[in-house]
Amino acid sequence: MKADPQPTIGSTELQQAVEQAVRRLQQGGLVAIPTETVYGLAADASNQKAVQNIFSAKGRPADHPLIVHLAAPSMLDASLANRSDAWFKLIAPWVRDLPEEAMRLVETFWPGPLTLVLKKDKHVLSAVTGGQDTIALRSPDHPVAQALLQAFGGGLAAPSANRFGKVSPTRAADVSAEFSDQADLLILDGGDCIVGIESTIVDLSSGTPVLLRPGAITPEQIEQQTGVRVLQAGARADSDKVTPRVSGSLKAHYAPNTPLRLYAAGAALDCISQYPDTKSHVALVVWESEQMRDPQVLGASHIHQIPIPEQSDLFASRLYRLLRDLDDHSWELIVMPEPPMGQEWDGVRDRLQRACFGSGPPVSNHVSS
Known part of the structure; x- marks a missing residue:
């Protein structure tokens, strides 16, 4: 190559x-x-x-x-x-x-x-x-x-x-x-x-x-x-017509090998707690302005915080690079914040939702639409 x-x-x-x-x-x-x-x-x-x-x-x-x-x-x-x-x-x-x-x-x-x-x-x-x-x-x-x-x-x-x-x-x-x-x-x-x-x-x-x-x-x-x-899609009057298939339309796509989950605002630790079998190497992605100072987080040696920009264009430009880099570091779980509402965030929200659905080892993820 x-x-x-x-x-x-x-x-x-x-x-x-x-x-x-x-x-x-x-x-x-x-x-x-x-x-x-x-x-x-x-x-x-x-x-x-x-x-x-x-x-x-x-x-x-x-x-x-x-x-x-x-x-x-x-x-x-x-x-x-x-x-x-x-x-x-x-x-x-x-x-x-x-x-x-x-x-x-x-x-x-x-x-x-x-x-x-x-x-x-x-x-x-x-x-x-x-x-x-x-x-x-x-x-x-x-x-x-x-x-x-x-x-x-x-x-x-x-x-x-x-x-x-x-x-x-x-x-x-x-x-x-x-x-x-x-x-x-x-x-x-x-x-x-x-x-x-x-x-x-x-x-x-x-x-x-x-x-x-x-x-x-x-x-x-x-x-x-x-x-x-x-x-x-589905909002037009002739929505009964067949919608053309296009790239990236499967439910599982853009997926890392590491399990990926999204958390709601303020619920990062609750999200992580749902995976009690994860004993080490959790990658917690947080907004740059919201890096946690909570002793509960700082004292958890298995949780590593990674800041990400809060601007939609910067977030998008770094998203795949971040997922690939995290995949290369043998994390057991990646948790990322849910993107805000708004059309400027729809692209990354779409990619993250599909990535979550397909993430994890091939034997456990979902690959169909």
Whole structure:
């Protein structure tokens, strides 16, 4: 396995790393790439065998759709002065219907952590869409990912670069550790991911925009900046229609190997006390302003406090890194505070709830939806 030193944008090292990655992708291989959300395991979205290699490497169910990543048009087609026309030219080959609302979201939030689900064009591989008639598209806001996409000249299917259901990677080292048995995996090191959780997913395939996965971009922000109202899943009038399957929608996902539980405000010790068999090595995650001074805690040598930021964006950017680091230190139990209410916290709340459900040794956790 090769994890390249983090290249400087515009440097010869980056150019060489991108060229090597393009060759690997053209040959049907896999490349781990950085994005602003998490690291992705990328393959040529038009190559059936390459796409199937993603599922094999991750242990991912074949009916679980992938997100196709596209280059931004700024350098892709300089001949189109109108940015909207440039985006349309880029997206149109992948879809058979592109609603006006979708273009408003694209023009406002792409490149960025927003995935759109649309009706797919007939040429799109069924393996990419999990056998559905919809496709998920986004353009990542990361200079290394964009350099690769523009050099490659096509779409890249790229789910998170981890074993299916486990904690997503936000550092190149995470990918190396996850796929330590695959020595030939090429990893582009783009530094730590800034957003830290997967993209927001909005379904526009049935006329009414519906939120399928919360993330850093909230429905409130979308409506404020574009006028497009995004409903919660099940809130639309035609909610009896089948909702497209999307990445990260299983009840158990993003899960550490260590049992993970959430505690309500002021109830950390009550939460820990529910696990009397845990005699040592409890990781107690607390808000930075609320580190405990209680002698009952300080005197419990088996409880170790780890502070975490109280700002939703900082919390999100550090969440997966924290879970992976705690997993590496043989804790018997991880307890974390329940996120506050509010759309800005919905993304991390969603990830934590799924992580709790799937956490712990494989024999004891739940892996179905």
